[in-house]
Amino acid sequence: MFDNFHCSHMFSGISPESYSRMMVCFNSSPKKYSAGETICFYEPKKRTVAIVEKGRAVVVKTFYSGSQTILEQLSDGSIFGEVFYFHSNTDGISVIAASECTVRFLDYEHIMTSCHNACEHHSQLIQNLFSIISCKAAELSEHIDVLSHRTTREKLMAYFQIQSSKNNSGKFKLPFSLSALADYISVDRSAMMREIKKIKEEGYIDISQREVTILKDYIQ
Amino acid sequence: MFDNFHCSHMFSGISPESYSRMMVCFNSSPKKYSAGETICFYEPKKRTVAIVEKGRAVVVKTFYSGSQTILEQLSDGSIFGEVFYFHSNTDGISVIAASECTVRFLDYEHIMTSCHNACEHHSQLIQNLFSIISCKAAELSEHIDVLSHRTTREKLMAYFQIQSSKNNSGKFKLPFSLSALADYISVDRSAMMREIKKIKEEGYIDISQREVTILKDYIQ
DNA sequence: ATATTACTGTTGCATAAGCAACAAATTACA
DNA sequence: TGTAATTTGTTGCTTATGCAACAGTAATAT
Numbered sequence: 142m143f144d145n146f147h148c149s150h151m152f153s154g155i156s157p158e159s160y161s162r163m164m165v166c167f168n169s170s171p172k173k174y175s176a177g178e179t180i181c182f183y184e185p186k187k188r189t190v191a192i193v194e195k196g197r198a199v200v201v202k203t204f205y206s207g208s209q210t211i212l213e214q215l216s217d218g219s220i221f222g223e224v225f226y227f228h229s230n231t232d233g234i235s236v237i238a239a240s241e242c243t244v245r246f247l248d249y250e251h252i253m254t255s256c257h258n259a260c261e262h263h264s265q266l267i268q269n270l271f272s273i274i275s276c277k278a279a280e281l282s283e284h285i286d287v288l289s290h291r292t293t294r295e296k297l298m299a300y301f302q303i304q305s306s307k308n309n310s311g312k313f314k315l316p317f318s319l320s321a322l323a324d325y326i327s328v329d330r331s332a333m334m335r336e337i338k339k340i341k342e343e344g345y346i347d348i349s350q351r352e353v354t355i356l357k358d359y360i361q
Numbered sequence: 362m363f364d365n366f367h368c369s370h371m372f373s374g375i376s377p378e379s380y381s382r383m384m385v386c387f388n389s390s391p392k393k394y395s396a397g398e399t400i401c402f403y404e405p406k407k408r409t410v411a412i413v414e415k416g417r418a419v420v421v422k423t424f425y426s427g428s429q430t431i432l433e434q435l436s437d438g439s440i441f442g443e444v445f446y447f448h449s450n451t452d453g454i455s456v457i458a459a460s461e462c463t464v465r466f467l468d469y470e471h472i473m474t475s476c477h478n479a480c481e482h483h484s485q486l487i488q489n490l491f492s493i494i495s496c497k498a499a500e501l502s503e504h505i506d507v508l509s510h511r512t513t514r515e516k517l518m519a520y521f522q523i524q525s526s527k528n529n530s531g532k533f534k535l536p537f538s539l540s541a542l543a544d545y546i547s548v549d550r551s552a553m554m555r556e557i558k559k560i561k562e563e564g565y566i567d568i569s570q571r572e573v574t575i576l577k578d579y580i581q
Numbered sequence: 582a583t584a585t586t587a588c589t590g591t592t593g594c595a596t597a598a599g600c601a602a603c604a605a606a607t608t609a610c611a
Numbered sequence: 612t613g614t615a616a617t618t619t620g621t622t623g624c625t626t627a628t629g630c631a632a633c634a635g636t637a638a639t640a641t
Binding site: 291292318319320330337338 | 618619620629
């Protein structure tokens with residue numbers, strides 16, 4: 142379970158032995174859920190940190206209409222909880238098992254308050270938690286950087302630029318579908334497709350399916 | 362210095378006596394700056410947490426062209442540092458004294474690592490830092506909520522709704538100028554003015570200068 | 582008091598972008 | 612393997628929005 146993290150890692154720098162001891166100290170035992178089962182609902186003032194030790198789950202928002210959006214995909218090693226969800230409104234947010242999975246719940250207060258037991262890596266845990274939050278914030282900030290451009294073209298190029306520098310390459314694969322990209326940059330999908338076509342024709346990028354190549358720099 | 366925080370507070374729940382003791386433990390002595398003086402530059406991997414104990418300062422981004430944007434306004438009790446700035450690129454970011462001011466620098470590692478001295482409120486400090494970061498993240502998230510609407514009208518109404526619920530009133534004062542609002546929602550100012558006029562005419566809101574009143578709910 | 586700067590309010594024009602609707606291609610899945 | 616569901620690619624129409632440019636007002640500085 143110690144890979145697959147997007148940003149940092151909740152237990153990096155902590156040995157499996159230390160991890161086990163800490164779980165005892167936290168008085169946390171793993172709970173099992175079968176596919177489709179609701180793991181929990183997000184509640185306003187609750188501050189539990191949960192870890193998906195094994196399996197896949199999703200954080201979903203259910204609207205009054207009954208329609209749902211996936212807010213986050215969780216897999217082995219992922220963490221979730223109110224602390225990582227930066228909205229005041231937790232209405233309709235729940236976590237649902239996508240496969241059979243094992244989840245551990247930790248008390249936020251216990252994480253924050255240094256304990257008197259043998260948790261030698263407690264401060265490491267806190268630092269990791271901090272990195273995770275900072276990383277989430279950085280992602281939000283990145284999203285704002287993209288969204289704060291006026292035109293579809295500028296949004297697209299800003300997004301491509303970011304992906305390109307993340308991959309250290311002018312060639313990269315989109316992490317999600319073009320439809321999802323349209324959602325991410327908050328523009329109409331058909332309008333985006335039209336713009337992509339133009340950008341291609343003007344020779345700035347090449348793109349087919351999810352493969353993007355930046356051909357020349359787009360200034361401003 | 363214990364007020365004036367936007368979100369939470371670095372030293373809330375910590376007595377002045379405990380604060381003084383901690384400053385000794387942190388080996389941090391206050392430094393003085395006169396108006397206009399550069400307090401520091403943001404550097405890529407540096408992680409110093411700084412506190413404006415007295416006076417006013419600004420975090421500014423200076424572009425290659427020489428033009429500047431104020432990223433943040435700091436006053437008595439404000440904190441700043443790389444940890445609170447969620448971009449990988451720190452180029453051209455500096456903190457400048459706006460008036461004579463006193464600043465304290467704390468080592469991030471020392472904050473995170475629980476110390477063996479008499480800092481009884483160390484874990485409180487960590488929790489406060491955590492609240493501050495979470496709060497900043499929540500603000501970013503709020504900004505995304507506004508920006509991810511397609512039209513100027515929707516962005517405006519989303520923004521007004523948020524302000525209204527923050528003030529617990531349908532009547533509130535904009536925290537900045539209309540020009541700045543146009544920047545915040547990332548639309549052309551004149552287009553925004555045109556839309557505001559329409560929204561007024563249709564009776565959704567009333568607005569003159571910076572006073573906004575929501576008259577009827579805007580659905581969707 | 583006067584100059585300077587910033588902010589507010591308005592308009593014409595060209596076009597970018599939203600919406601709706603459809604066909605083709607791709608992927609998922611039973 | 613075959614069928615459904617999703618994604619991609621395209622177009623016509625209408626309108627919202629960006630841009631430029633200007634005048635009037637408020638705020639700030641000298």
